[in-house]
Amino acid sequence: MGKNTGKVEHRIFNPAMECISRDELYALQSERLRQVVRHEYDNVRLYRERMDAKGVKPEDIRTVEDLKYLPFTEKSDLRDEFPYGLLAVPQEEIVRIHGSSGTTGKPIVSGYTRGDVDVWSEMMARTLTAAGCSREDIVQVAYGFGLFTGGFGAYQGANRIGAMVLPMSSGNTQRQIMMMQEMGSTILCCTPSYAVYLGETIREMGLDPAKDLKLKAGCFGAEPWSEAMRKRIEELLCIDACDIYGLTEICGPGVSYECLVKEGMHINEDHVIAEIINPATGEPLPYGQEGELVFTTITKRGMPMLRYRTHDLCSLTDKKCECGRTLARMGRITGRTDDMLIIRGVNVFPSQIESVLVGIHGVAPHYMLYADRVNSADTLEIQVEMTEEMFSDTVSEIEAVQRKIFESVKSVVGIATKVKLVAPKSIPRFEGKAKHVVDRRKL
Ligand code: ADP
Ligand code: ZN
DSSP states (O other), X not given: OOSOOSSSOOOOSOHHHHTOOHHHHHHHHHHHHHHHHHHHHHHOHHHHHHHHHHXXXXXXXXXXXXXXXXXXXXXXXXXXXXXXXXXXXXXXGEEEEEEEOOSSSSOEEEEEEHHHHHHHHHHHHHHHHHTTOOTTOEEEEOSOOSSSHXXXXXXXXXXXXXXXXXXXXXXXXXXXXXXXXXXXXXXXXXXXXXHHHHHHHHHHTTXXXXXXXXXXXXXXXXXXXXXXXXXXXXXXXXXXXXXXXXXXXXXXXXXXXXOTTOSSEEEOTTTEEEEEEOTTTOOEEOTTOOXXXXXXXXXXXXXXXXXXXXXXXXOEEOOOOTTSOOSOEEOOOOEETTOOEEETTEEEOHHHHHHHHHTSTTEEEEEEEEEEEETTXXXXXXXXXXXXXXXXXXXXXXXXXXXXXHHHHHHHHXXXXXXXXXXXXXXXXXXXXXXXXXXXXXX
């Protein structure tokens, strides 16, 4: 396994499952799929109605092949059924709620039974182990603790391994670095953009990670990043940087994870079934082809998901990995079908910004969003066209409109943006589907 620091050892947390034969896996997935479909049909009105509408009965779903007969689930379903509509068990069996950051007012939440928390912990234990973590390690968790799944996810995984956890939560960079140095943290968990920021601050303080820190590896995710960014993190911090993927609807971080081969993320396929579909038609696509990632949870009981559309674009491979794991791998997320941006951890949909702009007098509904990364922090600039009459107004009137947009976006979306009013007809027009987003954060 090349390109590694050599500081961490190759380890597998659960070889029986992570190296299971593809045939055995198929049988196990099919069996678990039959159970979860029955459970959803019997306990969740939305799934019963959708399956009835399609004329599909639980007994029609026998193997993974039959997945294609099941209805899809969308983020909007979670929003519509908020908070308890999709629970498949009585509320007293739920021991935890997590939620995802700011969409239009209502958050989306997921409920976990004790068993669901155990399954998720196992998934995260596999994830951390794949990056080289063992019970001797000191795991610094700099993901936020709260409704966000990042902090608790990493904590539970480290806990399952028996490693020592430093639950720092996010922010307070000076204190993170002081603790990292004094406690001798060996594994770091945070977003990739924060890892770069930590690395740059450590260097600015005159510290040499190779001598002054004990860091060996890190699991970085919750937002898209690139190979260039991996190289930067690895050089700044002198560690092996592994990718980790997840989403609240499916359990949180640990749905898939990279091993030290660093060529795609192994999917915890004994707990979730992954499909790639053509986002326009919903047709399943074969391995190797890029499309939209769809997950079905097969061991979750509190709030399982059938064919949840992530809107993340990537491709899958079931080629055997050098690490020995047989679990299929997904490539980096190359984009999103719905243009959703993640700005400083907040999910931002262009449609939310559009809804603010159409309510403001003096601007036309022609706009562009530019995401950038300045000093390792995400920024979002809104450029919107003025109407002809606004264009001839005084500077102070224009500034008042800018302020109004800033305030409205802040209250609706929950983030501060830069607002720039531009001349009429200066925003490009598109034939067909308009493009509103330019993401310039690729490092
Ligand atoms: P969280 O609150 O855990 O960030 P969300 O459900 O808000 O979870 O966001 C999940 C989304 O974050 C995913 O659908 C995906 O778009 C993005 N994401 C998470 N991990 C990664 C990753 N490693 N690479 C690219 N995108 C990621
Ligand atoms: Zn591998």
